[in-house]
Amino acid sequence: MKKLILIALVVSVILGFGVYSFAIDLEYRFNAETVSIVVALEKIPKSTIIQPNMITVKQFPAEALHELATGNPEDIIGRITLESIEANEPILSTRLIDSSQDNNGLSFSIPQDYRAITIQTDEVSGVAGYINIGDRVDILAVILSGTAVVSQTVEEYLEVVQVSANNSDDAEGQGTAVTVLVPDHDVLKVTYALSEGKYRLALRSVVDSAIDNPTSYSQ
Incomplete structure (x- = not known):
């Protein structure tokens, strides 16, 4: 009987610690700093001029922010995709090109x-x-x-x-x-x-x- 009581106490301690850790994690996520990042609303094919209706701004944890991402849609609109970008994917500057960039081929300026x-x-x-x-x-x-x-x-x-x-x-x-x-x-x-x-x-x-x-x- 004492052994059962001891096992029950151990299990309750483990469960209590698990619940506590889960609560702490939830509180951390709730209070974690977030930043705005521009993402694709839907798949954007390669060689597409990005229009305002193709993108949106979503909140991401600051710790997950990619240094090449941006929260300003004006940094994205009017630029051309170098490769396909999937829906909800953050749009990175390395995957875009400006039509007026000096080292572009002629086709980018047409x-x-x-x-x-x-x-x-x-x-x-x-x-x-x-x-x-x-x-x-x-x-x-x-x-x-x-x-x-x-x-x-x-x-x-x-x-x-x-x-x-x-x-x-x-x-x-x-x-x-x-x-x-x-x-x-x-x-x-x-x-x-x-x-x-x-x-x-x-x-x-x-x-x-x-x-x-x-x-x-x-x-």
Whole structure:
């Protein structure tokens, strides 16, 4: 009988200690400092521009805070994912990239619904080499339409994103490759004009952003 009482006492002490430890742990968790961390609301695929509706802010224990996490949504919105991010996963800065970052490829700087097209120019069609990155140009072309030769403006106010010299041993082969951003719905039109017509670029003034849609000219 005494042995049973002793066992019961030992068990009660162990249970009491367990309950006490559990209560202490609960109190610690309840009182533990928390911080705000930006997480994904749902899975965000690779190469996605993060929008406000893709993320939310949740509370995490401060001791679990990753040094590359942030609690400010403005640090995340507008950046591009380098890899997929799962739902409820904290968004770390190493998994994002800025579209304007200098060491990015050209594809990171192309806006949505645009395409980059490279145009081979010479001294005349390339405005004597005065076109630089950041300039705006129009594409002009002379195209055979039926029995008439038509001069027309193919596209206006295109941004130049790359300019590279294309020199050869032949002096007549010297020229410049000018890469411009074209709205995706006009890519086929521009490609046709560059392939079938005699084209040239017209350099715009830095203060001229007007879209005139000039009438084609034929004689």
